[in-house]
Amino acid sequence: MRILVTGGLGFIGSNFIRYMLQTSPEIRIINLDLQTYAGNPENLKDVSGDKRYFWVRGDISDPAIARQAMAGCEAVVHFAAESHVDRSILDPGPFLKTNVLGTQVLLDAARAEKVKRFIHVSTDEVYGSISGRRRSSEKDPLFPNSPYAASKAASDHLARAAFITHGLPVIITRASNNFGPYQYPEKALPLMITNFLENKPYPLYGDGLNVRDWLYVKDHVAAIAYVLKHGEVGGIYNIGGDTSLKNKELVSCVRKIMGISPSLVASVPDRLGHDRRYALNDSKLRKLGFKFAHPFEKALFETIEWYKTHESWWRPLKKSDGYAAYYQKQYEKGTVPFSEIR
Numbered sequence: 001m002r003i004l005v006t007g008g009l010g011f012i013g014s015n016f017i018r019y020m021l022q023t024s025p026e027i028r029i030i031n032l033d034l035q036t037y038a039g040n041p042e043n044l045k046d047v048s049g050d051k052r053y054f055w056v057r058g059d060i061s062d063p064a065i066a067r068q069a070m071a072g073c074e075a076v077v078h079f080a081a082e083s084h085v086d087r088s089i090l091d092p093g094p095f096l097k098t099n100v101l102g103t104q105v106l107l108d109a110a111r112a113e114k115v116k117r118f119i120h121v122s123t124d125e126v127y128g129s130i131s132g133r134r135r136s137s138e139k140d141p142l143f144p145n146s147p148y149a150a151s152k153a154a155s156d157h158l159a160r161a162a163f164i165t166h167g168l169p170v171i172i173t174r175a176s177n178n179f180g181p182y183q184y185p186e187k188a189l190p191l192m193i194t195n196f197l198e199n200k201p202y203p204l205y206g207d208g209l210n211v212r213d214w215l216y217v218k219d220h221v222a223a224i225a226y227v228l229k230h231g232e233v234g235g236i237y238n239i240g241g242d243t244s245l246k247n248k249e250l251v252s253c254v255r256k257i258m259g260i261s262p263s264l265v266a267s268v269p270d271r272l273g274h275d276r277r278y279a280l281n282d283s284k285l286r287k288l289g290f291k292f293a294h295p296f297e298k299a300l301f302e303t304i305e306w307y308k309t310h311e312s313w314w315r316p317l318k319k320s321d322g323y324a325a326y327y328q329k330q331y332e333k334g335t336v337p338f339s340e341i342r
Ligand code: NAD
Pocket: 006, 007, 008, 009, 010, 011, 012, 013, 032, 033, 034, 035, 036, 037, 038, 039, 040, 058, 059, 060, 061, 078, 079, 080, 081, 082, 083, 084, 098, 102, 121, 122, 123, 124, 152, 174, 175, 176, 177, 178, 179, 184
């Protein structure tokens, strides 16, 4: 089977490609990735010589490139996106172009190329912040709160519309917060681990009581591969981690494993519009027969080990990133990080 993966140089896409090459000997993978700040060929250095894998550098929102890359593919697994909430607060433009327009371009190309499966990879953030002990299920309405989440919700609607209107064989997956190797060090966990390794404070937003459900990336990519094979066309599948933690609790877990003092946690003013809680009901995926294989504590330990042993991967990223440097400076000064943005 020949498949098109979009965004395969990013965190989850690169883990997915590695998983597919390891588990599906007959697979052929075209990776369409623009190599934005988050796209890193180093993420797939170990498989770059594999003849079953080919990277096309290009923009998913370019219709000619999308069609060219998709020609002859049976399936599309669409990861490419602008993915960081804080960046979407600063500048939503690229989020609309890639996540919304780019998704529509891919859906149109998939129709023209008659692909047999189109997996649209989405997020629990489209459901918005949920209260109490509730868990979002696939039939819940979407109430996205950040520009990132709104752009992903728009793309989910477009994917569903392509199924309803044209019968395009779309399946949507919505996962909770991922962690694991090759995650860009702007997201909470890799930022936390690498800051601790650099003896720098981790900026904890607000009161630290926001709740996220943590999913190991290796379980996420296995679930996507499973849905690609067994999922029902037109269906939506939540992929949760079954590990709900307050941000404060997550920091404590990491501090304990790494032997870090509480003084390296800096309370900073809250993210604008910061969603209080995400949690997914993923019983539909479990009923389909998927089994999660990675317990949280072990996966977190392995992830910390990975960042410890891959300094040459993350140090240049942190050094060259003006955005991260800007935030770091704000936190270190202890000033209101978002005051200049407001
Ligand atoms: P990422 O930011 O690490 O990677 C995104 C990749 O997309 C990069 O390689 C980048 O170069 C590429 N890309 C961006 N714009 C492009 C464009 N216009 N054309 C082609 N390529 C482009 O993202 P990630 O964390 O790996 O997330 C992948 C997908 O999973 C996203 O759709 C995201 O919404 C979704 N998701 C992420 C999480 C999470 O916790 N990270 C959770 C649930 C769902």
